[in-house]
Amino acid sequence: MRSAYFVEKNKMEVREFPKAQLVKETDAIIKIVRACVCGSDLWWFRGISERQPGPVGHEAIGVIEEVGAGVKNFKAGDFVIVPFTHGCGHCPICLAGFEANCPNAKDGVNGGYQGEFYRAINADGALVKIPGRPSDYSEEQLASLTTLADVMPTGFHAAKAADVHEGDTVVVFGDGAVGLCAVISAKLLGAKRIIAMSRHEDRAALARDFGATDIIAEHGAEAIQKIMAITNGYGADAALECVGTKEAIESAFQAVRAGGRVGRVGSSS
Numbered sequence: 001m002r003s004a005y006f007v008e009k010n011k012m013e014v015r016e017f018p019k020a021q022l023v024k025e026t027d028a029i030i031k032i033v034r035a036c037v038c039g040s041d042l043w044w045f046r047g048i049s050e051r052q053p054g055p056v057g058h059e060a061i062g063v064i065e066e067v068g069a070g071v072k073n074f075k076a077g078d079f080v081i082v083p084f085t086h087g088c089g090h091c092p093i094c095l096a097g098f099e100a101n102c103p104n105a106k107d108g109v110n111g112g113y114q115g116e117f118y119r120a121i122n123a124d125g126a127l128v129k130i131p132g133r134p135s136d137y138s139e140e141q142l143a144s145l146t147t148l149a150d151v152m153p154t155g156f157h158a159a160k161a162a163d164v165h166e167g168d169t170v171v172v173f174g175d176g177a178v179g180l181c182a183v184i185s186a187k188l189l190g191a192k193r194i195i196a197m198s199r200h201e202d203r204a205a206l207a208r209d210f211g212a213t214d215i216i217a218e219h220g221a222e223a224i225q226k227i228m229a230i231t232n233g234y235g236a237d238a239a240l241e242c243v244g245t246k247e248a249i250e251s252a253f254q255a256v257r258a259g260g261r262v263g264r265v266g267s268s269s
Helices: 039-045 139-149 151-161 177-188 201-210 220-230 246-255
Strands: 002-008 011-016 028-035 060-067 079-082 117-120 169-173 193-197 214-216 236-241 256-264
Touching (some): 028 079, 028 139, 060 139, 139 151, 151 177, 193 201, 193 220, 201 214, 220 246, 236 246
Parallel strands (some): 236 256
Antiparallel strands (some): 028 117, 060 079
């Protein structure tokens, strides 16, 4: 099978590997249908962070080719989301909602989705079924479905962590894929006013399409002043931090009212 392979800074190759095989009875072998590049993939590609050479990718959708004997909820032929987390789904940590920290996922390699086949561990706990088959969907729809493997659940987690609910005023820091998905999530959870921080016209336009009621282009103290003006001096009910820089984290805490909530999913390295 072929897979995208990181060689060194600014250098990728397509290499041949042995086809993925079942190792544990809880595994599934996925034939990848679509995979996408995460913003975090660009950090090591550009040399911003360190990564050892190897297969890459952690966001995909695909069709199950084979399941281990212990897999109960999936079968060959199922169309599935292959998330970037591999939680078992039944330990106390997974049941508390922190699948990314599952102690039973230590042998899950978070990489290799950008290949022809992938061994997914903890299939019952990690995979998510998609109705129908890939042929039932347009190219646009298949591309949209890949967002459910990482950026959409990450943005949604920010909103849930900040306990966004009906009638809230929410500030979203970050206008990348995760930030825009956080805007969608805040809207889904009933936020009445959504303030998106964006200096990019195209992304600001998307944020408005997705439910943002206000756009603030300023950063730092100027941004906080504008947020306070919009919220009558009180601050927002919740802030969703989807950047990860020191400035964004500090601004998120400054942007909320007394007793406000901050959902942090940003990562800068």
